Amino acid sequence: MDERREKPVDLVEFEMMLLGRHMHLLSPKSRGAVGRLDRSAYILLSRIQAEGPMSIGQLSAAFGLDxxxxxxxxxxxxxxxIVERIPDPEGGMARKFAITEEGERxxxxxxxxxxxxxxxxxxxxxxxxVADFAAQLSRLNRDVERLDGRPWPRD
Incomplete structure (x- = not known):
């Protein structure tokens, strides 16, 4: 066995690297398909869908991006x-991004x-x-979020 993968955590790192590479290959239309969302849009839309309209400041806090x-x-x-700018529904000064019907579609x-x-x-x-794997992935993501301080909203 490759000496770089002797410990269980080394195996996890290796498999996570491969998983990240493979995820975009799961869909036959994913490779350069017209109409597919890019990775950042997919993630941002998913977060806005989970939380509702968000400002740049809220997105920055949620993702740790400038x-x-x-x-x-x-x-x-x-x-x-796929998004539109709307006035803050709570009356704040910052405009927020909301998903359009096209974005939802x-x-x-x-x-x-x-x-x-x-x-x-x-x-x-x-x-x-499948259920066990989903539970382990959820645990991994929640532990990452706990350390990062930015939990993802879940149902």
């Missing part, structure tokens, strides 16, 4: 028609394709194995 990065990303999303389509790809990969797994 305002200039988020301004570039949200500008591209505005041009694509594209996010749902991408999520369905991702799930379809995952279902193909997990075909040989039992329902219990």
């Amino acid at each position: 305002a200039s990065t988020l301004n570039r990303q949200t500008a591209a999303m505005l041009r694509a028609g 594209r996010l749902a389509a991408d999520r369905a394709e991702n799930r379809e790809g995952l279902a193909k990969v997990l075909t040989g797994w039992t329902a219990e194995e």
Whole structure:
């Protein structure tokens, strides 16, 4: 065995690296497909969908990204028609980004394709194995979020 992967944590790191590489390959339409959201738009839309309209400041706090990065990303999303700027529903001064119908449609389509790809990969797994794997991934993500101080909103 490769000496760089002797410890369990080394194996986890290696497999996580591969998982990150493979995730975009799960959907047959994912490679350069027209209409697919890019990774940052997919994640930002998912967060806005979970929390409701968000300002640049709120997105910055949620993701630990600087305002200039988020301004570039949200500008591209505005041009694509997947978000719109709205007045703060709570009456604050900052305008917020809300998902448009087109954004909801594209996010749902991408999520369905991702799930379809995952279902193909997990075909040989039992329902219990899939549930156990989902629980372990959830635990890993929650532990990362705990250390990072930025939990993802969950149902």
